[in-house]
Amino acid sequence: MKCAPFDYVRASSVEETVKVLGEAAGEGKILAGGQSLVPVLALRMARPAVLVDVNRVPGLSTIRRLDDIVEVGATVRHSRLVEQPEHPLLAEAARWIGHTAIRSRGTTGGSIAHADPSAELPVVAVATGASVTVAGPHGSRDVDAEELFVSALMTSLDEDEMITAVRFARPARWGFAEFARRHGDFALVTAVVTEVRGRPRITFGGVASVPQRATTAEQALADGKPATEVARIAAEEIEPTADLHGSVEFRRGIAAEMTRRALVQFDSEQEHSR
Amino acid sequence: MKISFSVNGERADLDVEPRRTLADALRDDCGLTGTHLGCEHGVCGACTILIDGEPARACLMFAVQVDGASVSTVEGLQGTDGELHPVQEAFVACHGLQCGFCTPGMLMSACHLLDTKPDADRETIRAEMSGNICRCTGYQSIVDAVERAREGMCVPAVRDSNTAAPWGATFPEE
Ligand SMILES: Cc1cc2nc3c(=O)[nH]c(=O)nc-3n(C[C@H](O)[C@H](O)[C@H](O)COP(=O)(O)OP(=O)(O)OC[C@H]3O[C@@H](n4cnc5c(N)ncnc54)[C@H](O)[C@@H]3O)c2cc1C
Ligand code: FES
Ligand code: FES
Numbered sequence: 508m509k510c511a512p513f514d515y516v517r518a519s520s521v522e523e524t525v526k527v528l529g530e531a532a533g534e535g536k537i538l539a540g541g542q543s544l545v546p547v548l549a550l551r552m553a554r555p556a557v558l559v560d561v562n563r564v565p566g567l568s569t570i571r572r573l574d575d576i577v578e579v580g581a582t583v584r585h586s587r588l589v590e591q592p593e594h595p596l597l598a599e600a601a602r603w604i605g606h607t608a609i610r611s612r613g614t615t616g617g618s619i620a621h622a623d624p625s626a627e628l629p630v631v632a633v634a635t636g637a638s639v640t641v642a643g644p645h646g647s648r649d650v651d652a653e654e655l656f657v658s659a660l661m662t663s664l665d666e667d668e669m670i671t672a673v674r675f676a677r678p679a680r681w682g683f684a685e686f687a688r689r690h691g692d693f694a695l696v697t698a699v700v701t702e703v704r705g706r707p708r709i710t711f712g713g714v715a716s717v718p719q720r721a722t723t724a725e726q727a728l729a730d731g732k733p734a735t736e737v738a739r740i741a742a743e744e745i746e747p748t749a750d751l752h753g754s755v756e757f758r759r760g761i762a763a764e765m766t767r768r769a770l771v772q773f774d775s776e777q778e779h780s781r
Numbered sequence: 782m783k784i785s786f787s788v789n790g791e792r793a794d795l796d797v798e799p800r801r802t803l804a805d806a807l808r809d810d811c812g813l814t815g816t817h818l819g820c821e822h823g824v825c826g827a828c829t830i831l832i833d834g835e836p837a838r839a840c841l842m843f844a845v846q847v848d849g850a851s852v853s854t855v856e857g858l859q860g861t862d863g864e865l866h867p868v869q870e871a872f873v874a875c876h877g878l879q880c881g882f883c884t885p886g887m888l889m890s891a892c893h894l895l896d897t898k899p900d901a902d903r904e905t906i907r908a909e910m911s912g913n914i915c916r917c918t919g920y921q922s923i924v925d926a927v928e929r930a931r932e933g934m935c936v937p938a939v940r941d942s943n944t945a946a947p948w949g950a951t952f953p954e955e
Contacts, residue, residue, distance in 0.1 A: 508821075509800065509802075509805075510800040510802075511800070512798065512799075512800050513799060513800060514799065515782065515799030515843070515845050517845075517848075538843075538846075541841050541842060541843075541846075542823060542838075542841055545802075545823070545840075545841040545842070545843075546822040546823060546841070549821055549822065549840075550822075558799070560845075560846060562846065586835075605912070606826070606909075606911060606912025607836055607890065607893070607894075607909055607912060608826065608829050608836035608837055608838055608890065608912055609823065609838070609912065611835040611836055611837060612835075612837050612838070612841070612842075689911070690908055690911040691911050691912055
């Protein structure tokens, strides 16, 4: 199917984007990489009256290192995340997103705003305690990633708000493991183990409607329990649902193994040279 | 909306509805039907083209977005004298196509791959080309073709065990 008609606005600033979204009163959508939005439009699962293209808004495509934080602008493409040296965990996670022609268009802001439960960047955002910078009609605010993701494909963003940047903390150590059926597919399970502000975090993608932390397993890890034990606790703690890709038991099994692998990498990492 | 962009080095001036995808504009307005449409959801890769040198799905972009940009499609690969591009030649030599539906996207992905990773090994080629789906060839001959193009037209020296014919036959080269 083809998209329903819409008005197209090529925005030249964040202010203009927010203004046009406000005027559209819920009928407007931001167009970033289009890698998730355009299929949705083509299926007519959404019929916005206005699309605001933010691809040419200046100042949104920079990656900046600020001490222990890496600030990624909203329109930074996944392919650039793969290449950047500032945040190795982000680079590793971005490598797992789709295929080359998807990564060369898809953006950080788009992935976070789309909030797909199997997407990589939302998991890394929660795993690193990221803060999301959001511009709205009354200025800018910061939202914790954990508070941004409400449900599958749902965030706490207002209709006239726009993500301008995401600040990912640089973990002192990390491990990343993912299982997908085929190269480039969305994850069945992603497990990320991080040490952020002196505390370990274990975060999963693909097992719930939003990125999910396994806090009991995190405590077990902090208490020095062995990796297999931590992985077992984590897999019991999460509540995956069955779908055509696998049963609950299958997902738990995969989650335990992905946790174990992420922990191996986590344990073998030295403190990052700063 | 009026837009102008370059396609395979030539200027295109179009007046399009915002909802017109780049793939439809290339095919129906520019008459460049080499860019194929399979899924129109970004999954199959048949519509892969290059925008300012970067690969993109033409079905997931609107034509209005390439205003001022430079687009390369499969039609731009052959030389002005009709001579095939080395990657096209390698696809012919290695039987990298059967029905040819996926081929334009395969070729554009392969060109980008060899441009950016000229020393890609077979594993990298397999991973990088995995975003393009083929219903005919079984992929091995496509990977062979990209390897052959990389070798600058040399015959691939070693075939991996996956591609060796079960009866141990060798593949004749013309
Ligand atoms: C074949 C295929 C495979 C894929 N595989 C994966 C995968 O394995 N893993 C993965 O994570 N993703 C995958 N994706 C999705 C891809 O990562 C998208 O790029 C991403 O989900 C959305 O980013 P985008 O820039 O394309 O956003 P768009 O599609 O442009 O927008 C998505 C949504 O976010 C909103 N939005 C965009 N930018 C902003 C902003 N700055 N502020 C507020 N709202 C905004 C839009 O209005 C829209 O609702 C795949 C896509 C395809 C087509
Ligand atoms: S038609 Fe564009 S990816 Fe299938
Ligand atoms: S040659 Fe027929 S789809 Fe690839």
